[in-house]
Amino acid sequence: MKTTNDYLPHPIFASDEKRVPRVLLAPQRYIQGNGVLDHMGNYLSLLNTRRAGILVSTRGQQADGARVIDSLENSGIDPVISTFNGECSLDEINLHAGHLESKSVDCLVAIGGGKCVDAGKCIAYRLGVPVVIVPTLASNDAPCSALSVLYTPEGVSSGVEFFPDNPALVVVDTGVIANASERYLVAGMGDAMATWYEARVCLQNPNATTTTGTRPTLAAAARGEMCAKTLFSEGQSAAEAVAANQVTDSLENIVEANTLLSGLGFESGGLAVAHGIAQSYTAVPVVHDNYLHGEMVAMGTLTQLVMESKEEARRVAVFFAEVGLPIHLGQLSLSADDRSALDIVAGATMEFPFIGNMPLALTPESILTSIIEAHELGLAVADAIGDTAYRRLHCAST
């Protein structure tokens, strides 16, 4: 795996290849509720913060960032803003680390979507300070983990960076999530649904290892299973709540599933081919430019499931169709005839470090076959139950 920093978990936790331990990682504290942003000063007092670096986009500074800054100032904490420009690339990370280095900040607060959150972890690591994550979308499970996915300045997935510590605090304001677009919450469900199926593969395969190079814990797998169960039962009503900008119990449960259960589940439960395919879709410009991580993961999950169980693949495809996630290549602006794009995806998937966790050996040909099978299953499901939800989420934005 391509990494860019000097910390790697494998030599710490998995130095004895014959006796690999089980390891569970988690943030120190996870706080979720409607209005919690207004109490950030209280939470940061747990870290004895006096001066906090704030990574937030220009747009975020007008909205959620302003609330956080107010709360910090009311608690006597000095905020130092660094404006996030939108990409979790080394160029951008080094720019912020350079800017904040001389400012004597004692923690870094990253306020925004998945890329801002991941960039924040990289910057905090370079500054040697704890990171506080404030996700403003529930579109991915990046907030809780001790790793960041890096991208080129053009946005193509380019590697992973690991950190010795998980975030000190993860603070999720469900009022903020309820006022974001429904499509983001739904994309988060796509990312979260993969967690259980990838963790299940790792749990059942005695040779599988997690992101730390270790064996999965039952605790992480149980969180993945709870995550999938919550999605099936409450995903649709949570999407309806966000469409109406309301915080309901279902929304609280789905935000927790997308952020906490999925985050703990993937990091210490293990990944498999679903995420390999998802990351590989970023190398296809039409997909990269128009779709969210969780939407690519949805297609990756269906592809993994057709390798395992057609019945489960259909059940998941029906759920995805109900909430508006892509279930066939047409819903990623591709078709089964785009062989050059699909060859890129299949080839890049072979480079993904966790495909070896699958119980069967994969080849570019077998991956391609499964992508097409998943696509055909998705077409059949779309024929049977329609694509109303997908079209509602995508007509305005793609």
Ligand SMILES: [Zn+2]
């Ligand atoms: Zn993911």
